[in-house]
Amino acid sequence: MGSGFRLIFDCILLLMLFGICQSSTVGVCYGRNADDLPTADKVVQLIQLHNIKNVRIYDSNIQILKAFANTGIELMIGISNLDLLPFAQFQSNADTWLKNSILPYYPATKITYITVGAEVTEAPNNVSALVVPAMQNVFTALRKAGLHRKIKVSSTHSLGILSRSFPPSAGAFNSSHAFFLRPMLEFLAEHQSPFMVDIYPYYAYRDSSSNVSLDYALFESSSEVIDPNTGWLYTNMFDAQIDAIYFALMALNFRTIKIMVTETGWPSKGSPKETAATPDNAQTYNTNLIRHVINDTGTPAKPGEEIDVYIFSLFNENRKPGLESERNWGLFFPDQTSVYNLDFTGRGSLDTTTGSNITSSNGTSWCIASPTASEDDLRKGLDWACSSGNVDCSAIQPSQPCFEPDSLASHASYAFNSYYQQNGATDIACRFGGAGIRTNKNPSYDNCLYMTLGSNKTAASNATVSPSRSSSSVEKVSVWIPGCLLMAFLPFL
Incomplete structure (x- = not known):
């Protein structure tokens, strides 16, 4: 069996080298629209304490980049909608930004993604036409520096980019965005960058509670929603919204583009009419989300598909406008205490107990x-x-x-x-x-x-495995490695 196991490990090594086997990751969004947040170095310590490995920031703040140096934490950094015009107009602007804002801190600060614009279709000013030219100029700047294969370029979108999201199999992009959407998708496909989308089942429930059950939004539903076109069963809204994006991409013949969720979460506090914005619901949603993602459960359309997710947000942000919930999406208060308990490994259990829990007298089910x-x-x-x-x-x-x-x-x-x-x-x-x-x-x-x-x-x-096999038989060996199952058929020696 020695040569057989050697073959297994050789296969594993090759798969890892080529990045074929990957597992889903859960990161967190580090928004800073507040005037009471801790210093960047304390934030990094908090992130490390909770073993968070992926962080999204919304700009390229120098102090933030310095604070993450030599931590091994992977950063997604952003170029705001306000900066799209200069980035789109001149290549030199992208080159200068990369030279001054990124290269002095890379690779000590591990930057893996650059988002060019954020939810541009929701922006008050029509900047959609600037997105693809800006992305192309940023990519060209990275290529000049030899970093175009190490740092991926994309742009984030709200679910509003779809004209239809239910049933999932009928998912379709809004035709009014076609003028910039198709060139952007061609860019993503060519450079193997993900389609980035912000998904919030909370808003779907808040704005349409008569049509969406709370349990369905929280990954807690005991019943399924059936897609009449495919017959697939959906037990949570997150999967349904992801699959709507998949089908929208497939409708335009972009089948190879991966989906990344750059924002999702649940608020812990809201206005009097936002009754679902509670710490218990926020804990339930994010706990179930983490378990769903790190197990590579996938969706009905893409079972077992890994998907990277960023939870919004690290802190409550007191300067955000709008309803009370807008200032209460944080996992932590500004004093760095937890708003509620959350286990980023996905192994812990919820502190809350629901009526549906079935346990014996010693707490076992x-x-x-x-x-x-x-x-x-x-x-x-x-x-x-x-x-x-x-x-x-x-x-x-x-x-x-x-x-x-x-x-x-x-x-x-x-x-x-x-x-x-x-x-x-x-x-x-x-x-x-x-x-x-x-x-x-x-x-x-x-x-x-x-x-x-x-x-x-x-x-x-x-259990034991019977050693009695014919020398001509074939042994089926299942080898688990991070993110995938390698099935190797080895001659029995």
Whole structure:
């Protein structure tokens, strides 16, 4: 087996070198529209304390860039809408900006993205026509410096760039933006840059609560919304909005462009009419978002697809205009205390308890196959859990502790529960399109031990692999590496 495993590791190394296997990341937006924020060096310490690896800022402030030097934190920096005209007019302006504002601090400060303009279709002045020329000039400046492959150039957009977002399969861009949108998409496709979009289910719920349920917006829905064109089931609005962008891109034949969410989040406080803006809802949304993203769950249109997300925002910003919620999107108060608890690893559990939580007297719950689920749904859930869900299903193989009873429901229950426990034992982790159901009764039996939250002990620890194979047989080896599953078929030696 020595040469076989050598081949596996050689494949892994090649995949990593070429960047094929990547996992989703969760970053945070560092907005500074406030007069009471801590100094940049203290902000960086706070970010490091919470193990945040990706940060978006909205300009190229020198003090901010210096503060992030030698931290390893990846920065997305911005060129504002007010600066689009000079950047679009003359190449020399982009060259000078790069020389003075970026090169003195790079690569000590790890800059990975430059956003040229922000939500230009929402801007009071029509600056859309300036976006692509400015992007091209910034890219040319980077190419002159030899950085065009290390720093990606794009622009951010609101969901308002779509003329239709529901059902997701009918997603389409607003035709009034076509004059700049198509050239921009051609630029992104050519340079392998992401389409950046700001997604806020909060606003969809706030402005249309009669049509959108709060649970659906918070990743907590116990029912699905069905796309009538595809038959796909959506359990949260975030996925539906992402897929609407995917379909809009595909409608214009841009199938290779990745989507990056450059802003999303939930406010913790609002005006009297903004009843959903609470710390509990903000914690629920962002916690479920993080788990959804770092598990590379993907969306119904792109299952298993990694997607990078930036949570808005690091701090409450007291100078932002508008309703009360606009000043209360922060994860932290200006004194650096938490507005609510949030685990950026996605492994922690919510501090809040909802009526839907099912726990036993010792606080433990399990996830099993629903007795009303169809065989097709159980099979799909089982197959997904044992592959993309990263569940060790060896215990339900023949001659292993949980193989008997040899039934689809029994095997699915074991796999569903393993995924459920590995992902925080939340409602959404036991969804499986309605095929999973939570219980407070321990489903373990004989030597088949079901995992519990915080414990890695399962029946798999008792599982063994039979060594008796013919020399001509083929062994199927599953190797997990960050962000993907490499399936290697190796001759048994």
